[in-house]
Amino acid sequence: MTEAPVTPPLQGVxxxxxxxxxxxxxxxxxxxxxxxxxxxxxxLDGEAxxxxxxxxxxxxxxxxxxxNKRGIAINLKADRGxxxxxxxxxxxxxxxxxxxxxxxxxxxxxxDVLMDVNPRLIYASGTGYGLSGPDRDNLAMDLTVQxxxxxxxxxxxADGPPLKxxxxxxxxxxxxxxxxxxxxxxxxxxxxGQGRLVEVAMQEALYPALASNxxxxxSQGWKQPERRGNRHPTRGSAPYNVYECTDGHIAVxxxxxxxxxxxxxxxxxxxxxxxxxxxTQALRGENxxxxxEIVAPWLRGRSKYExxxxxxxxxxxxxxxxxxxxxxxxPHMHARGMLHDVDHPEMGKIVLPxxxxxxxxxxxxxxxxxxxxxxxxxxxxxxxxxxxxxxxEALKDSxxxx
Numbered sequence: 001m002t003e004a005p006v007t008p009p010l011q012g013v014x015x016x017x018x019x020x021x022x023x024x025x026x027x028x029x030x031x032x033x034x035x036x037x038x039x040x041x042x043x044l045d046g047e048a049x050x051x052x053x054x055x056x057x058x059x060x061x062x063x064x065x066x067x068n069k070r071g072i073a074i075n076l077k078a079d080r081g082x083x084x085x086x087x088x089x090x091x092x093x094x095x096x097x098x099x100x101x102x103x104x105x106x107x108x109x110x111x112d113v114l115m116d117v118n119p120r121l122i123y124a125s126g127t128g129y130g131l132s133g134p135d136r137d138n139l140a141m142d143l144t145v146q147x148x149x150x151x152x153x154x155x156x157x158a159d160g161p162p163l164k165x166x167x168x169x170x171x172x173x174x175x176x177x178x179x180x181x182x183x184x185x186x187x188x189x190x191x192x193g194q195g196r197l198v199e200v201a202m203q204e205a206l207y208p209a210l211a212s213n214x215x216x217x218x219s220q221g222w223k224q225p226e227r228r229g230n231r232h233p234t235r236g237s238a239p240y241n242v243y244e245c246t247d248g249h250i251a252v253x254x255x256x257x258x259x260x261x262x263x264x265x266x267x268x269x270x271x272x273x274x275x276x277x278x279x280t281q282a283l284r285g286e287n288x289x290x291x292x293e294i295v296a297p298w299l300r301g302r303s304k305y306e307x308x309x310x311x312x313x314x315x316x317x318x319x320x321x322x323x324x325x326x327x328x329x330x331p332h333m334h335a336r337g338m339l340h341d342v343d344h345p346e347m348g349k350i351v352l353p354x355x356x357x358x359x360x361x362x363x364x365x366x367x368x369x370x371x372x373x374x375x376x377x378x379x380x381x382x383x384x385x386x387x388x389x390x391x392x393e394a395l396k397d398s399x400x401x402x
Contacts, residue, residue: 006361008035013186014384015039016088016095017069020047022142022168023126023202024098025065026175027182031094032068033355033365039380040069041085043076044402046373057346063370064352071371072380073402076107080400084381089114089121091384094182098126098174101136111197121195122185126178128170130201140202145170149206154213157229173209174202231288237281238288239263239295242321245304249321252295252311255281262314267298340367374402 013036017028025040032038040047052059075081086109089095095114097104104110111123125131128140138144146152146164156163181198189195216225216234225233230251232240240253254260260278264270272278272294277287284291299307304320311318328351333339342352354364381387381401395401 006359008362008365009359010034010036013037013094014092016041016085016092018095018097018099018104019126020098021049022061022065022171023174023178024096025049026172027096027124027126027178028069029065029067030176030179030355030357031182034357034359035362035365036094038069039088039376039384040066040071040371041088042071042073042373044073044374044399046073050373058370060347060350063344063347063350066370067352067354068365068368069371070376070380071374072377073374075400075402076109078398078400080395080398082107082109084395084400085109086114086117087385088380090118092118092121093186094122094124096124096126096178096182098178100139101125101127101131115195115197119195120189120193122182122189123195123197124178124182124185125197125199126174126202127199128202130204131199142168142170142202145202145206149203150210150213151206153224154210154227154233156227158226160227162227169209170202170206173205174200177205232285234285235288236285238284238291240285240288241292243292243296243299245299245302245307248304250299250304250307250318251321252299252316252318254284254317257281259316260284262316263295263311266310266314266316267295269294269298337364342367342369344369377401 010031013031015028015031015036015038017024017031017038018041019025019028028038028040049059049062049065052061074084076085105112111125115121115123128145129135129138143164146169149170151169152162152164155165177200178198181200185196185198212233213225217223219234228235230242232238237253237255242249242251252263254263257280260281261273264273276283277290278284308318308320328339330339334341338354338356340352340354342350344350352367354367358364378389378392381392392401
């Protein structure tokens with residue numbers, strides 16, 4: 001007997017996604033891949049990330065963050081456009097946005113207005129620094145939040161300048177937390193019947209990830225620790241570094257005595273097992289230079305994938321440092337359905353991600369391409385508001401929708 005497919009966990013949830021760039025759209029992406037009906041609401045000329053294509057079409061980043069959404073274009077500077085958004089919000093379970101604080105209020109469609117017409121609405125706001133506090137109105141981009149949030153102060157080599165991370169860590173940590181706030185509020189509403197304003201500041205979502213680095217201040221008399229490059233931020237473990245191989249680099253970390261013992265056996269240095277400098281993980285961390293002098297020469301004469309396999313066989317934590325061509329071709333992530341080879345109508349053959357969230361019993365949804373600007377305007381207005389084709393055409397003629 002074949003079991004009936006399990007309903008996606010967010011099926012039936014209606015979401016208005018006014019997100020732009022990365023932060024808001026990623027929260028909407030997670031909701032869409034959880035089964036929600038996510039409608040991406042854009043200006044008539046599209047949201048800001050589209051313009052990063054430089055006139056060459058849709059940027060890959062936009063395509064990656066907006067799969068499985070429907071698209072509608074509304075002119076929120078027109079009174080009829082504002083009324084239309086309010087009407088849609090009456091039908092919605094969630095509205096998310098990551099504009100600057102106060103931007104939606106200035107348009108006349110802020111949280112107070114929308115939650116007044118729909119008390120069950122979850123209004124979700126993603127910002128750089130929050131909706132309150134003295135820094136509320138500071139301009140926030142991933143780079144600037146990395147700077148003020150402490151990331152750049154701890155990133156990079158000790159003898160070099162502060163460095164940003166290579167990824168948009170603040171935008172995406174903020175987006176993940178915004179998704180968590182939304183789903184938490186949806187649960188609460190299932191109990192109380194009432195909606196709620198939820199907000200996430202990127203700076204605050206970032207701070208817990210600094211746990212090891214902030215802890216490192218304690219041993220420094222509560223002063224800023226030095227930048228440590230690829231080594232452990234608190235000098236608490238060794239080996240903990242990135243080492244040169246014949247064809248690149250490999251990351252190696254030994255957090256248990258068993259790892260260290262196995263490593264010494266593999267590299268033929270069991271003589272170091274009785275060295276008092278290496279008796280515990282803490283002592284190995286204090287003597288990290290001596291540890292690297294033992295480990296590095298053996299690694300330097302071998303390829304990164306050869307070493308990776310040897311260490312895997314011996315249960316030693318290690319991984320090759322891969323470039324993005326290797327990562328996007330990763331057989332493991334393709335096998336799990338995280339990455340998909342897609343023949344995009346504009347970009348040709350590309351790789352797009354699915355959601356990393358998995359729900360047992362539910363098949364991950366098929367990957368639907370990102371919507372064009374206002375691609376589903378007619379169907380969304382028909383589905384949500386019951387407007388017929390003539391009504392939608394009149395709105396188009398009035399430059400209210402696109």
